[in-house]
Amino acid sequence: MAPYSSVVRSLITSNPLEVVVGGLRLEHPVLNASGVLGFEPEHVEILARAGFSGIVTKTFTKDRREGHPPPIIVELDNGGLINAVGLSNPGIGGICPVVKAAKSLGKPVVVSVEGSSSEELVELVARAEECGADAIELNLSCPNVRYGGIEIGSNPSLVYSFVRDVTSTTKLPVFAKLGLCDKAVEVASKAIEAGASGLTLINTIKAMVIDVYAAKPILSNRYGGLSGPPIKPIALRVVYEVYEELSVDIIGCGGISTWRDAAEFILAGAKALQVGTAFIKNKAVVNEILSGLKKWIELIGASRVLDLVGLAHRR
């Protein structure tokens, strides 16, 4: 028995794609980005089948939210998407079924939460922990809501207090999901100071689209969050900048569509990645990214993805 189990162990540990980010162990770095499906057990199955190493849920709020009326999403010619779904979700009661579905499929699950008060947040996080979540992602940067959105996420002292409220009441790793803002490094450092295990960088970027014949904004909410290839260089810059200053655990997110994008984020300092828009456009994207990453790692003579994290900072 001993030789067999040692073989198995060596196979497991020699998985070149395995990563540990903020204490969360993943068989490979590619998670789904929050907001793509993720509030029904059926959604979890779709995401698991697509090959994501873990499931990030849709952001849950305490009360059920209907979200914005349609149009809630517009495809742009430049490959981007602008969405203003408006955090529609079934409320706190929806957390357990989704977590259980992920666990039954053997996937670690990160529960994304957003609250308008620290009491709400604490309640949401407690529920996620009870249900068996593996980590929390604190959505501090949704561009599509009035409360708890990007206004909080760009205010360092508010970020500190929201993150502190959560980390002081849970044992789970907490990732703070931040958006694009001028004070990215300052906000990020406050989140870490408040006990976050890592950061998810970045959320969609507030944007809009106007129909030139109807002469009106298309989204019912007028503004939405831009995602996809157009934001990739911006997200990459934020990851690089924050890693440069803080060397913290980062989940990179923003327009990752190919293995090359993924590799860039890893070199910039991301230990794991989230893919949203590219998955909407291409069901096979996860496997395409993974096989590309494997070849890349081999070609440059590295033994595992973790050895490459932040390599672009080396002078």
Next chain:
Amino acid sequence: MYMSAQKVSTVKLSSTYYKVDFRLLDKPRAKPKPLQFVNVWIPLVDEVPMSISDYEDCEDKLSIIVKVVGEGTRALVEGSGYYGVKGFYGNGINVEDYDSVLFVAGGVGIAPLPLLVKRCLEANCKVDVVWGVRSGDMLFNVKSIAPGVNEVYVATEDCSIGYCGLASELASSLIQKYPGRWSAIVAVGPKPMLRALCENLGDRDVYVSLEAIVKCGLGACGSCTLKPYPKLLCRDGPVFKCGEIIDHLKPP
């Protein structure tokens, strides 16, 4: 993709149904397939999923058939000017593999027939139709919107015209009467109709086109999940073989 569109006309077809034509101001990437759908944005009002009824390639003219059920559909029928058309969504259906199709429609489920007939004729396949409605005044001449259609059988629940009863009953009895006449059955209509057809006719080459709340149309928002299946109407449908979706059709 998002396409700006200009409304060209509204034609009243019967007491209940209107044909609304748009000219697409942006060139679609591909021709639509039968049973694909679009989300039509009505500025400042709403956005509604609509089955593609017909499409003229050279003029980029897109037709839908509308039954007024709310503010959005009313604005589609009565309004004018510029709209947004998002699509073409869903997988639609490939009719090339069949030489004879029976199209079973319940109510506004008649909408996708013209494009289905057009694509069928291009592939040397003929289309017969069973159309059921609640009352006779809802009916219109199907050949006026789909000139290439072969036989048309109608059913009314008020028994005023044609078969007295449901489209699913009429279709089932025709299939029993003419075994082997149709190589595929394609059904569009309310859930109970689709369920009855699936139960009566089994799984073999019976296709049903489902409806659900479609918000984003891209497989992102999750509003059109076909519980209990890990399937989305916009991404995996709207057309399924009965066996793929039978549990979804069961009453809750």
